[in-house]
Amino acid sequence: MIADDILVPVDGSDASTAAFDHALEIGADAGATLHVLHVADTALPSLAGLGTDVADALEREGDEIVADARDRAEERGIDVVTDVRRGEPREEIVDAAADADLVVMGAHGCHGIGEYVLGTTTDYVINVTETPVLSVRAADGVTRSYPYEAILVPTDGSDHGTAAVRVAAQVAAHTGATLHLLYVIDELPEVEEPVSDETTTELEENAEAILEAAASTATEAGLDEASITTTVSSGSVPHEIRTHADAEAVDLIAMGTHGHTGLDRHLIGSFTEQLLRSAPVPVLTVQRNGE
Structure with a gap:
């Protein structure tokens, strides 16, 4: 973009x-x-x-x-x-x-x-x-540096997440930034029964496939493969995003939004407001139709 x-x-x-x-x-x-x-x-x-x-x-x-x-x-x-x-x-x-x-x-x-x-x-x-x-x-402690050097895109493989990957890749290619693609396997607190090893393996394989497709989207958008990293993590989605943002010293977070219904399915509701109000870096939201 x-x-x-x-x-x-x-x-x-x-x-x-x-x-x-x-x-x-x-x-x-x-x-x-x-x-x-x-x-x-x-x-x-x-x-x-x-x-x-x-x-x-x-x-x-x-x-x-x-x-x-x-x-x-x-x-x-x-x-x-x-x-x-x-x-x-x-x-x-x-x-x-x-x-x-x-x-x-x-x-x-x-x-x-x-x-x-x-x-x-x-x-x-x-x-x-x-x-x-x-x-x-504008808060103290917020990084507002430009050109961007590290961009984080949490994605779940949806059309909206893919749109965010594409736009973020274009920005990364322009600024010379590294693009960090993140998939979080959401550990829901209401699930009492432990997840089986077989299910865990399936979730991880699905996550890897989604990230592989996201990386392909990024290269198609003009970003060199060497400038892309992929990570699968598990836990609370908000916590994992912030942890990864800190670990990689990102200066931009990009996310897909459904339009009219909120952010990508893992990022709906109060977390949307929380992230926009507490993110340590600027947050770029992208609709599928606005890619």
């Missing part, structure tokens, strides 16, 4: 600033145009009946935010387009994302996602848009 047009929603918060900083690095490297968007949230119920003065003030604030972003991009010699809109942020972001190759959004960690890019909004954007979404946290 070589992005020509990158959408960056901004609100002036630390999180969106971190996302914009990261987008600057990507944009400068890719020769991309940055599309900086601020949405004056005039859909807030608290604004009802207050007239146009408040909405006008919100729009003026947005003008200042995007003007600062434009100046910073132009200082780097990056093409930039700014846009200030009124409306519901999640809908406006999705609308703008339709014309972008990549969306870069700020995530606020354990306290939520952006001042207007709140948890439900970022979930909505990730699940609705077919454009890959890169979530970037």
Whole structure:
């Protein structure tokens, strides 16, 4: 995935600033145009009946935010387009994302996602848009380095996971990164009976076959075989992803998303929010149709 047009929603918060900083690095490297968007949230119920003065003030604030972003991009010699809109942020972001190759959004960690890019909004954007979404946290201890040197892709062999492998491989080929493919044999706590050796062998063989296919997908996407590693682990999926991310010092995690229904089947629900809010590196989510 070589992005020509990158959408960056901004609100002036630390999180969106971190996302914009990261987008600057990507944009400068890719020769991309940055599309900086601020949405004056005039859909807030608290604004009802207050007239146009408040909405006008919100729009003026947005003008200042995007003007600062434009100046910073132009200082780097990056093409930039700014846009200030009124409306519901999640809908406006999705609308703008339709014309972008990549969306870069700020995530606020354990306290939520952006001042207007709140948890439900970022979930909505990730699940609705077919454009890959890169979530970037501003918290201390988060690695936001670029170009990427190590990319982790947890996959289960689904179409959505395959799409993430393909996009991540393209990114790895462009940046010279190593691609780490991970399959986690989920040890479900509700299963009381021990798994037989025969079943364990079948699970491991299935995992190896899935990773072999994923590696083939990566090479077909242009990544050298020497830049690909595969690992099968077992345990809690969230724990194994974090453990592997730390062990390999990855600076990007990429995952497939079903769209409208959440992330890949092992990564649905609360873990989705948890990872986006606590990941030590940016997280790239990819839909099958957005590959």
